[in-house]
Amino acid sequence: MGELFSVDRARCVKCGACVKDCAFRALSAGDDGFPAMASPSRCMRCQHCLATCPSGAVALDGRGAGGCVSAQGARLPSADEVANWIVLRRSTRKFRRESVDRAVLDRVLSLLGNSPTGCNARSLVFTCFPDREAMDAMRGKFLDIAASPWGKMLPRWFAVPAIRMRKGAEDMFFRGASGLLIVSSDTSNPEVKTPDEDVTIACSNFELLANANGIATCWLGFLGMIERELPGFVERLAGVKTGRPFQAMLFGLSALKYPRGVERSGYAKIEYRG
Numbered sequence: 001m002g003e004l005f006s007v008d009r010a011r012c013v014k015c016g017a018c019v020k021d022c023a024f025r026a027l028s029a030g031d032d033g034f035p036a037m038a039s040p041s042r043c044m045r046c047q048h049c050l051a052t053c054p055s056g057a058v059a060l061d062g063r064g065a066g067g068c069v070s071a072q073g074a075r076l077p078s079a080d081e082v083a084n085w086i087v088l089r090r091s092t093r094k095f096r097r098e099s100v101d102r103a104v105l106d107r108v109l110s111l112l113g114n115s116p117t118g119c120n121a122r123s124l125v126f127t128c129f130p131d132r133e134a135m136d137a138m139r140g141k142f143l144d145i146a147a148s149p150w151g152k153m154l155p156r157w158f159a160v161p162a163i164r165m166r167k168g169a170e171d172m173f174f175r176g177a178s179g180l181l182i183v184s185s186d187t188s189n190p191e192v193k194t195p196d197e198d199v200t201i202a203c204s205n206f207e208l209l210a211n212a213n214g215i216a217t218c219w220l221g222f223l224g225m226i227e228r229e230l231p232g233f234v235e236r237l238a239g240v241k242t243g244r245p246f247q248a249m250l251f252g253l254s255a256l257k258y259p260r261g262v263e264r265s266g267y268a269k270i271e272y273r274g
């Protein structure tokens with residue numbers, strides 16, 4: 001990390017845009033008209049000062065305009081394309097044996113740091129079982145934990161499919177996926193105020209990005225249900241510290257193709273007040 005806030009005086013046009021867009025008034029214009037970090041403790045490092053600067057003069061934490069994606073001429077999907085994306089998104093529960101390409105996965109995971117977090121706390125941890133080998137090892141561990149005296153404290157809705165899975169029947173938990181992502185929030189950071197929301201948003205972004213890169217996904221709420229029944233399960237299974245809010249998502253290459261979306265018009269209850 002570099003200096004918290006710096007301005008290239010040769011480029012700054014003293015327009016005040018960065019000061020105006022500073023949500024917590026950490027910045028102010030000095031007597032010479034150049035912006036300055038007046039209250040560092042108020043800065044939540046959102047980088048809006050960097051994003052809004054018309055001349056690219058601002059740097060925050062040593063990050064300057066040169067390293068940012070330019071909004072000028074950047075192609076964004078059209079409204080219809082985004083609508084199709086939402087309507088055609090499907091939970092995939094049949095996966096091919098092959099693992100996903102690691103370079104593609106790396107790119108998707110590295111983009112997740114862009115997900116918004118409350119108060120810009122950015123305390124997310126992405127625990128990833130990236131390929132078939134890692135998943136098979138994790139599945140074995142899952143079944144071992146389930147069969148242990150401790151795991152036997154789990155209710156029947158969990159135990160019965162686990163026993164069937166051990167016998168080689170359908171994998172109702174992990175759906176034969178070649179990958180698993182667990183997004184958790186490190187709540188030991190006192191700046192974290194909205195951990196449940198943060199992990200869900202990041203998982204949703206993962207689904208969107210993964211699908212856009214040809215990777216199929218399925219939410220794994222099951223893991224959260226098990227953790228609520230038996231706190232500590234996910235730490236034993238995946239090393240995600242007990243008590244950390246998390247969301248999990250299965251992923252892999254889809255073994256099927258849906259020729260159409262589903263029809264959900266009217267399912268969302270919309271209540272305008274005015």
Ligand SMILES: Cc1cc2nc3c(=O)[nH]c(=O)nc-3n(C[C@H](O)[C@H](O)[C@H](O)COP(=O)(O)O)c2cc1C
Nearest residue numbers: 089090091092093173175218219220221222223262
């Ligand atoms: C928070 C959440 C948790 C879910 N957990 C599971 C799960 O554990 N296993 C599963 O097969 N599907 C799970 N699903 C997928 C839903 O069952 C699925 O979204 C629903 O059946 C509708 O299908 P669609 O996603 O293809 O529209 C979950 C979905 C959400 C949003």
